[in-house]
Amino acid sequence: MSSDRDFGEIIYGLSKKRGFFWGPSPEIYGGSAGFYDLGPLGKLLKNRLEDTIRRSFVRASFWEVECPTVSPAIVWKASGHLDGFVDPVTKCTKCSQAYRVDDLILEQVPDAKVSGFSPEELTAAIKEHGIKCPSCKGELGPVEKYNLMLRTRLGLDQEAYMRPETATSTYLLFRRFLTFFRDKLPASVFQIGKAYRNEISPRQGMLRLREFTQVEGQIFLLETDEIEWPRFEAIRDDVLPLVSYQTQEKGSEKVSPTTMADALERGHFQKPAYAWCVHLAYSIFRGLGFTDDMMRLRQHLPTERAHYAKDAWDIEVHTRSFGWVECCGVHDRGNYDLTRHQEFSKVKLSVKVDKKPVVPNVLEIAFGVERPLFCLIDNAYAEDKERTWLKFSPHIAPVQVAVFPLMGKPELLGPAREMHEAIMDSGLVAQFDVGGSIGRRYRRQDEIGTPFCVTIDYETLEDGTVTVRDRDAMSQARVHKDALIETLLNLVHGTVSFDSL
Numbered sequence: 001m002s003s004d005r006d007f008g009e010i011i012y013g014l015s016k017k018r019g020f021f022w023g024p025s026p027e028i029y030g031g032s033a034g035f036y037d038l039g040p041l042g043k044l045l046k047n048r049l050e051d052t053i054r055r056s057f058v059r060a061s062f063w064e065v066e067c068p069t070v071s072p073a074i075v076w077k078a079s080g081h082l083d084g085f086v087d088p089v090t091k092c093t094k095c096s097q098a099y100r101v102d103d104l105i106l107e108q109v110p111d112a113k114v115s116g117f118s119p120e121e122l123t124a125a126i127k128e129h130g131i132k133c134p135s136c137k138g139e140l141g142p143v144e145k146y147n148l149m150l151r152t153r154l155g156l157d158q159e160a161y162m163r164p165e166t167a168t169s170t171y172l173l174f175r176r177f178l179t180f181f182r183d184k185l186p187a188s189v190f191q192i193g194k195a196y197r198n199e200i201s202p203r204q205g206m207l208r209l210r211e212f213t214q215v216e217g218q219i220f221l222l223e224t225d226e227i228e229w230p231r232f233e234a235i236r237d238d239v240l241p242l243v244s245y246q247t248q249e250k251g252s253e254k255v256s257p258t259t260m261a262d263a264l265e266r267g268h269f270q271k272p273a274y275a276w277c278v279h280l281a282y283s284i285f286r287g288l289g290f291t292d293d294m295m296r297l298r299q300h301l302p303t304e305r306a307h308y309a310k311d312a313w314d315i316e317v318h319t320r321s322f323g324w325v326e327c328c329g330v331h332d333r334g335n336y337d338l339t340r341h342q343e344f345s346k347v348k349l350s351v352k353v354d355k356k357p358v359v360p361n362v363l364e365i366a367f368g369v370e371r372p373l374f375c376l377i378d379n380a381y382a383e384d385k386e387r388t389w390l391k392f393s394p395h396i397a398p399v400q401v402a403v404f405p406l407m408g409k410p411e412l413l414g415p416a417r418e419m420h421e422a423i424m425d426s427g428l429v430a431q432f433d434v435g436g437s438i439g440r441r442y443r444r445q446d447e448i449g450t451p452f453c454v455t456i457d458y459e460t461l462e463d464g465t466v467t468v469r470d471r472d473a474m475s476q477a478r479v480h481k482d483a484l485i486e487t488l489l490n491l492v493h494g495t496v497s498f499d500s501l
């Protein structure tokens with residue numbers, strides 16, 4: 001994982017200065033690692049990402065639900081999180097600072113093999129590589145398992161946990177879904193909501209959060225559906241940037257652009273339905289503005305998989321700050337979850353197939369919103385001698401249009417304000433700015449990634465035209481004010497290009 005710490009500093013600096021995110025939160029009390037506040041621009045950007053994600057799922061026939069974020073302990077006993085959702089941790093014997101062991105070893109010995117190691121093997125690895133406490137150089141103690149769930153209580157004494165994923169809370173509704181879907185499978189649902197992970201010592205800013213917004217789509221289906229998946233036909237010729245498990249076995253992480261049909265034939269995917277889910281996750285990320293040169297799809301090695309996963313692929317996004325960043329996981333969870341909840345709740349979570357009860361399988365797409373958000377800012381950053389700008393896709397840019405009267409004179413201010421309001425009424429987010437020279441106002445908008453600026457000048461009063469300026473090329477076009485809103489909407493949604501104006 002190559003990374004450019006100085007570049008990371010630039011991105012964090014810009015994000016704090018311009019109001020994308022602040023933290024660690026609460027800043028005025030010194031901050032707790034793993035918590036961030038979203039500023040006004042970060043919140044706008046996150047809303048746009050969530051809107052885009054929501055539209056993609058609904059378009060793919062998923063139904064959205066919302067569940068509580070706290071559940072009693074038995075739910076997490078059943079899901080396997082109480083026993084299995086653990087990180088290996090060591091404490092310094094001298095200063096008592098705690099560390100997540102696999103991260104600590106990889107920080108000091110980047111090519112060490114630690115994935116899938118038991119606590120005993122990790123204790124041995126610490127000795128073998130001579131790892132000491134980074135803050136005081138003291139000896140590190142034996143490695144123990146540490147549960148990542150945030151514990152709380154309901155009422156006086158009922159043990160409960162903040163959900164570490166939204167998926168489990170979705171599975172608990174399976175009986176209700178059967179009624180809603182009139183007992184027909186496959187059935188697809190998704191959830192967007194907060195999840196919590198009590199990371200031992202999160203040190204990667206926005207990439208490792210203790211509280212984050214998770215998106216998880218689930219398909220409940222039978223084994224026969226997984227093989228007979230008619231929707232695969234529509235995507236079979238699409239080419240995706242894949243890094244299969246077989247490629248990695250040969251010691252390479254090279255991307256092979258592969259059609260979905262070929263990937264299935266070569267055994268990169270076992271099941272058309274699962275392959276379709278990987279494709280859906282990929283198209284969601286394309287919709288967020290990530291292009292093929294920024295991302296790859298990587299299959300997990302068997303030792304990397306979570307306790308419930310039969311197969312797993314990740315979407316990874318390349319950043320200048322942190323190298324490749326894992327942003328999304330697609331999991332074949334089999335019938336593990338429903339079987340466990342059936343066992344623990346004593347409620348039947350099966351359907352009838354040929355008069356026999358069958359517990360359905362689950363395919364899942366899971367990701368946090370904050371990681372792609374950070375990766376988008378990282379990838380959007382551009383600079384030259386003259387300026388710095390964020391080249392967000394117009395449809396996800398926090399502020400989409402800025403409106404400037406050339407000067408603060410009443411004859412220009414009036415029409416400019418009217419135009420600003422009309423743009424806001426169209427559903428676009430527009431900022432009004434009269435401060436400083438036009439050049440300086442352009443720079444301010446460039447720095448927050450506003451794709452289009454509209455200037456009202458004396459020519460506007462004569463012939464009704466305004467100047468529209470494009471952020472990336474810095475080119476300008478005159479557009480009549482009667483056609484302005486439609487033009488801006490088309491530009492933002494990518495239905496016309498600026499050059500065609």
Ligand SMILES: [Zn+2]
Binds near residue numbers: 136137
């Ligand atoms: Zn120490």
